[in-house]
Amino acid sequence: MLKPEYLNALPEPLVLLMQQLEEWAIRDIARRLASSGVTETARYQWGQLTDFYDETELRAELDRVTGEAQDLAGALYDTSVSEAFNAQQRAYARAGKTAAFDTVRQLLEISRSRLVDDVLNLTGSLGFAVKQNGKIVFQGLGQFYIDALNRAQMEVVTGVSDAQSAIRRAVKEMANSGLRMVDYAGGASMRIDAAARRAVMTGVNQATARMTDRLMEELGAEYVETTAHAGARPDHQVWQGRQFKVNGAEPGYPNFALSTGYGMVTGLCGANCYHSYYPYFPGYSTPAYTREELKHIDPPPVEYEGKRYNAYEATQMQRKYERNIRASRDKLVGYDAAGLSDDFMTESVKLKALERGYRDFSKLTDLPTQNDRLQMLGFDRSVSSKAVWANNRYLAKYSGYRYTEKGTIVVTDDWKGRAHFALPSKYRPYAVIETVTGANKQIDRTIYDADGVMIKQIHSGPHSNPKRHPYGTHGEHKHDIWWLENGRRADYRAELDPVERKEHADIL
Numbered sequence: 230m231l232k233p234e235y236l237n238a239l240p241e242p243l244v245l246l247m248q249q250l251e252e253w254a255i256r257d258i259a260r261r262l263a264s265s266g267v268t269e270t271a272r273y274q275w276g277q278l279t280d281f282y283d284e285t286e287l288r289a290e291l292d293r294v295t296g297e298a299q300d301l302a303g304a305l306y307d308t309s310v311s312e313a314f315n316a317q318q319r320a321y322a323r324a325g326k327t328a329a330f331d332t333v334r335q336l337l338e339i340s341r342s343r344l345v346d347d348v349l350n351l352t353g354s355l356g357f358a359v360k361q362n363g364k365i366v367f368q369g370l371g372q373f374y375i376d377a378l379n380r381a382q383m384e385v386v387t388g389v390s391d392a393q394s395a396i397r398r399a400v401k402e403m404a405n406s407g408l409r410m411v412d413y414a415g416g417a418s419m420r421i422d423a424a425a426r427r428a429v430m431t432g433v434n435q436a437t438a439r440m441t442d443r444l445m446e447e448l449g450a451e452y453v454e455t456t457a458h459a460g461a462r463p464d465h466q467v468w469q470g471r472q473f474k475v476n477g478a479e480p481g482y483p484n485f486a487l488s489t490g491y492g493m494v495t496g497l498c499g500a501n502c503y504h505s506y507y508p509y510f511p512g513y514s515t516p517a518y519t520r521e522e523l524k525h526i527d528p529p530p531v532e533y534e535g536k537r538y539n540a541y542e543a544t545q546m547q548r549k550y551e552r553n554i555r556a557s558r559d560k561l562v563g564y565d566a567a568g569l570s571d572d573f574m575t576e577s578v579k580l581k582a583l584e585r586g587y588r589d590f591s592k593l594t595d596l597p598t599q600n601d602r603l604q605m606l607g608f609d610r611s612v613s614s615k616a617v618w619a620n621n622r623y624l625a626k627y628s629g630y631r632y633t634e635k636g637t638i639v640v641t642d643d644w645k646g647r648a649h650f651a652l653p654s655k656y657r658p659y660a661v662i663e664t665v666t667g668a669n670k671q672i673d674r675t676i677y678d679a680d681g682v683m684i685k686q687i688h689s690g691p692h693s694n695p696k697r698h699p700y701g702t703h704g705e706h707k708h709d710i711w712w713l714e715n716g717r718r719a720d721y722r723a724e725l726d727p728v729e730r731k732e733h734a735d736i737l
Contacts, residue, residue, distance in 0.1 A: 230316045230507030231309060231437055233458035237503055239309060240429035243301050247351070247425045248555070250294045251408035252562045254355070257286065258374050258403065259566040262396045265378050284371055295352045298425070302348040306341050306433055313437040316507060317444055324510040326448050333440045340436035347428045350410075351421060357406040358418055367411045367418050373403075391648050397572055400563030404556045422555075431500055438491075438498045438505065445508055451475055453485055454509040455497065457518055459527050460540040460596075464490075465504060468497070470518040470526070472509050531594050543594040550587040557583055571642070574622060575657075627657045638732045640674070654712065656681050663736075667693055672736045684710055686720075687729065689736045700724050705737050 231239075314330060321328045356369040368376065381395030407420040419427075444450070457470030473485035485506075490496020497504055508514075518526070527540035538546060557580040564573040591598045631639040638661055644650055645665040652662065652675050660677040671690040678684045691697070691704025700706035700723075707729060708720040730737060 230320070230441070230456065231313050231434065231505050233456055233503035233505075235309075235312070236430050236434055236505070239305060239433060240426040243298060243305065243348070243425045243429050244422045246294060246298055246301065247408075247421045250290070250352075251421060251559065253290055254287075254370055254408050255400070255403045255559055255563045256566040258370065258377070259396065259400050259563040261374060262377060262381065262399055263567040265381075287370060291352050291355075295349060298348050298351065299345050302429060302432075303341065303345055305429055306344055306436070309433045310337055310341075310437060310440070313440065313505075317441065320508050320510075320514070321444075321448060321450075324450075324508075324513045326450075328444050328448065332447050333443050336439055336443055337436060340432070340439065344428065344432035344436070347432060348425070351424055351428065352410070354411045355408055355421065356411065357403050358409055359402050359406065367409065373399075377402075388649070393569060393647075394649070396567050397564075397569060400560055400567060400569075400572075403563060404559035407556070407559065427501055431498075431502075434498050434502065434505055441505075441507060445475065448508075450508040450510070452482060452509040452511060453506045454514070454516065455489060455506045456504050457523060457526060458503055460544040461504070463541060464495070465497075465502070466527075469504055470516075470523045472516065528595055533590055533593055538594065540594075543590075543596060547587070547591060547594075547596055550583065550590065554580065554583050554587060578624075627659050629659050630661070632732070635734070636731050637735045638674075638676075645672070652683070654683050654716075654718065656683070669693060674733060674736070682712065686710065687725070687733050687736075689733075698722075701737075 314328070314333075318328045354369070356367055357373050358365050358367050359373070360366075377395070377399040381390075381392060381399070384390040384395055385392055407422070409418040410421050410424050411418040441453075445453075452472060452474055454472045455469050461469050468489045471488075472482055473488055474482040475485045478484040478487075486492060489506075491498060491506075494500050496502070497506065509516075530537050530539045531543070532538075533546075557576060560576045561573060561580065564570075564576060588598065590596075626641055633639060640663040641657070641660045642662040644662055647664070650664060652664070656662070656677050658677065658679050658681045660675075660681065662675045662677075664673050664675070665671065666673060667690075669690065671688065671692065673689065674687040675683060676685040676687070686708040687705075688698075688707070689705050691700070691706075695704050698704045698706055705725060706722060707725050708722055710718060710720045713719055725733070725737075
């Protein structure tokens with residue numbers, strides 16, 4: 230018998246190892262894309278790529294991780310089986326019976342080999358799930374890289390996008406998908422860390438269940454009790470912590486398999502189930518929970534940001550926070566490898582907000598945080614330090630308008646090097662974006678308020694149309710901007726006032 234808390238924590242070392250593999254793959258592809266030579270000139274023609282994906286490093290990394298993962302899975306299995314067998318021994322001893330390990334030795338060795346093989350298969354087919362023509366398709370690592378590079382080159386050459394935007398999109402696709410393993414026969418794919426969690430937890434739980442069955446048959450035990458935990462699935466709450474008869478049924482002891490779904494993928498000891506069971510001896514054993522305790526095993530529902538959560542819904546919300554945190558960290562790894570510093574800073578702020586929300590929600594619902602998932606143990610430490618620094622820099626940079634000693638406003642975002650851009654109506658608080666447009670390279674500034682809403686644009690020239698912009702000495706003017714309820718923009722074009730001329734004197 231393994232407690233739910235034990236089964237929940239059991240796979241974490243292997244999960245972290247797979248998350249590190251995921252970060253390695255994202256970093257490797259992002260680095261390759263950034264150094265691939267994507268250019269706006271036609272000398273590097275789309276479809277004539279010479280930098281194909283070399284899988285030498287990938288195979289070496291997969292071999293290393295696979296070997297470590299198999300050793301780790303075997304060690305986790307051995308520890309768990311020993312824990313479960315000792316619990317069985319204690320249960321039988323209370324009834325005056327003796328459980329012998331030799332009875333189940335061969336069965337457990339077969340189950341161990343099966344688990345190690347399952348872990349080996351985790352790294353057999355890896356890649357990312359991406360959307361193509363409205364459908365989600367699976368691409369191996371090499372194919373994803375080549376397709377992303379082809380697409381980036383085509384968009385840059387045709388003027389649709391720039392290299393940084395193309396790389397940024399590829400990083401987001403990798404992070405949102407996560408490194409996945411695919412079952413080509415069934416067509417399904419699953420994130421590698423989730424697959425590792427399921428393989429270990431389900432493999433160990435089912436192996437110890439087979440051990441329990443064999444010992445009960447050997448020693449003539451007829452009754453079992455299931456474990457229980459707060460936040461269980463609704464269909465598992467009806468049978469957790471209760472006693473059952475294995476063969477047939479009698480008053481107070483309903484049939485075990487029929488009641489719990491034992492042997493089914495959605496039932497007891499099925500996929501991702503934290504419950505297990507152990508022998509129960511009427512007259513000798515004492516139930517772990519009274520009916521009243523089971524009735525109140527879940528904490529009362531709570532409200533968070535206007536929504537009511539019961540215990541099970543709260544655990545699912547926690548998992549959602551954890552998935553979003555994981556995706557955000559993957560993006561940081563990719564942005565860091567590709568040298569996308571602005572995107573790195575923006576994502577760092579998002580990550581800190583997610584982590585704050587995760588901690589606040591967990592505290593409100595009285596749920597323990599999954600420290601191994603939240604802390605930086607599986608997250609590149611150098612990237613972690615950069616993320617903290619970038620978040621602090623963001624807070625300082627966008628805490629208010631800043632000015633030079635001469636009184637000119639400080640630009641927060643220099644976009645003059647971007648060949649293609651779209652100015653957002655909502656951006657960062659107190660942002661000042663500087664851009665260049667037109668054949669005459671006119672410099673303009675877009676200014677945002679404390680809520681990050683666009684409120685003003687300063688133009689250093691007449692947009693090559695002096696008749697339409699008869700302002701200043703050479704067409705310099707401003708647009709005061711406000712937003713209508715329907716989301717449409719309204720603005721008022723006018724001369725710069727003395728304060729504005731001083732604040733933007735360096736571009737006038």
